[in-house]
Amino acid sequence: MDFSNTILETIGNTPLVKLNKVVAEIDALVLAKVETFNPGNSVKDRMAVKMVEDAEADGRLKPGGTIIEGTSGNTGMGLALVAIIKGYKLICVISDKQSKEKMDILRAVGAKVVVCPTDVEPTDPRSYYSVSKRLAEETPNSWYVNQYDNLSNSLAHYEQTGPEIWKQTDGKITHFVVGVGTGGTISGVGKYLKEKNPNIKIWGIDTYGSVFKKYHETGIFDENEIYSYITEGIGEDILPKNVDFSLIDGFTKVTDKDAAVYTRKIAMEEAIFVGNSAGACIKGLLQLKEHFKPDDVVVVLFHDSGSRYVGKMFNDDWMRERGFLDENVTKAEDVIKDHIDKELIVVRTEELVSHAIERMRKYKISQIPVVDITGFVGSVDETDLFRSYVADKNVAEKPIKEVMGKPFPIVKLGTPIEEVSKLFTKENDAVLVDLKNGNYHIITKYDIIGSIK
Template identity: 40%
Template sequence: MRVHANILDAVGNTPLVRLNKVVGPDDATVLVKCEHLNPSGSIKDRMAVHILNVAEQRGVIRPGGTIVENTSGNTGQGVAMWAAVKGYRCVFTMPDKMSTEKVNMLKAFGAEVIITPTDVPGDSPQHYVETAKRVARETPNAFYVNQYHNPDNPDAHEHSTAPEIWEQTQGKFDVFVSGAGTGGTVSGVGRFLKKKAPHIRVVGVDPIGSVHYHYFYTKTMPTPHVYKVEGIGEDILCQATEFSVIDEFHQVNDKESFTMARRLVREEGLFVGGSSGSNVHIAVKLAKQLGKGKTIVTVLPDNGSRYITKFLQDGWMRDYGFLGSDRDLGLVEDVLAAKPRAEVFTAAESDTIAHAVDRMRKAGVSQLPVLDAHRRPAKMIHELDILRGLQSGAITNDSTVAAIAQPIGGLIYPKARIEELFRIFETDQVAVVVDADAIAGIISKIDVIDFMSRRGKL
């Protein structure tokens, strides 16, 4: 008889399935790892069971203890499942954008759920990660799972998800595509592949509004903003993310994610969540680029049962504008290409204020990117900062630019989506386009307006 001792032994060994209808006949083959078929319904079962088993072996989880974690819902269900089998109490913190189904499923396991606001900074005491840390500190005999920064998170995928994919494909594939939330899946599988077959491209997927894509290409932190797709992306950097094993990142928006997830349900019979749509959207895009004869592997992270009242409902999709016409505006590099070529005026940190003002006057601009000693854009100097400094006496014409230059907040990569520019324009006057540590161009609001009007997007 083939009988598992308990449900925890049933985690993993999920099937690898070929996509047939959402991929074109001349495209590369796309294979999906059906992680939504894990016992609690998501890939997070692997990480939760691994982290908790290791913690129990190390003696850091003790009888009568409480397990605390911040979760978008999926990790919580894996943890709650483990705790139900082992007999532990659970307390979870969740952002308020998560589906009612996820909250109720955690409560069904007997867990306590604390709902926190979504649109707060990552270091806010109200942020769901900071709330979980506080609960763990204040609760006697508590164990904080800490999935974002726990090295056992990517280890779970290096030692289970990746070997399964390797065995199922016999190593015969060209690209691995995975969304990045905590970064555990893409980092763990990526680490395995870089040791086993470094020629296989590891591609991260990040929703517009998350920080991974921007940080990967600019090494600076953007201002995150809210997006609707769940279980992918993040507003903070996680130590579980190993950027060195990721070759490239691609961005996806909410509409693309939800539209593809709905197609997977209706055309492929795969009842999956929005982050599965994110992964497959990028995988299908790459399949068109690579063409026949190549193979792409991606993952379907969670089950669609969590989203019955959200994107699987036409009314919800319509309310948020996701059933309308596709308004893909293009890439930042498209805006640059449409602009007349012009010299990019900059200042050095050692330049005087008088020199910077003279360059602003000649260029007809109100701000200048400031380059560091290695000629990389590091800061920005604005005419308003100069005016305030001169008025207060904090600077003179002979002061250096470094005295009042502010951290640069508007860096963006040429391959970023144009929608990302709107985030920058909320807090910065212009976007500084950076490629290979050098400034490729400057984009203002009027540049985007002009581009959209020419393309008929207005």
């Protein structure tokens, strides 16, 4: 009989799959190392087992102990599998930008999940780096994994992933392209491949908001490059010890939008349902196409499964909210089509200013049309109300008609977006759209900005 003693024995030996449509512009053989075939559906299963076994061997992790790690989700899943099989408890510290699916999956396999804010410095006590360390100090019989600086991470890929790729390509690989986060995959695979053939090029995919590319090119850790970004699993605001820059031939950066768009393209054009970093890798690959020749064999690694992003990159509403869907916005009706059924919030001339303020809070809006029995007669804006309040603290009890401004301009559904945009001025922050049935909708500056691709 052919069977595995535990699920951990099924990790590795993932397939190499030829890519076709999504890389049609590249004049080379492009192969994807599809790591979603691992039992935890990501490449992180490999290093999770290696880090745990090495910690067991040298006594850092003791029987019945608690494993603690800061993770974007995938390492946590790999650690959860190991913890279940080996009898450990697991606490995963995760940033709030990670998908809900990742958090739910971790809880489903028994991990305690602690969520931390993304938009804080690594040294901030609220950051997931700091919280992980603090929990490790406070929890008896615990071990802090620290995948960023734990060199068992890159060693796992040196011992497993690198040799697999070399064998699967019969040593013909010329380029390895992979997203860089902790650095374990690119450094471990890169070290093995360059030992086999120093001419193999190792390319890292970075994201805007991360420090890797500039640091590799200049040696400068530029804090001005650090800002919040959406792409998951790649890029960092620190320099992990697992990133061996001497093994990397170059980086290319990919935008959040391109990473999201190409994540969907891989599913639709190759029938491979993989995650956000895979989309970034394919777009990065296309940006590097002048480096590839017809006889080259390019291997790109797909980190994880698309199932962890169904509420994000694979959700039209999520994509649309961020301007990631390339929809043709040419008329007023294009701007409002996704929320055209929403009721227009208004305030009447004799209502109090406090009523308008309450409506702005409730519906999270900044502009409200003012009506009377004849129709639209004015407008109120949160900035104007604030100025009125500063001038007169009793303004909240005054009728709207005493503080309202001019009514918003009204346009037809078919009005070109260029004409609508001209109606926005310093004095006017909204436009009303006539829906032809006695109803109206509002377009704000935010809506116009959101429609810009």
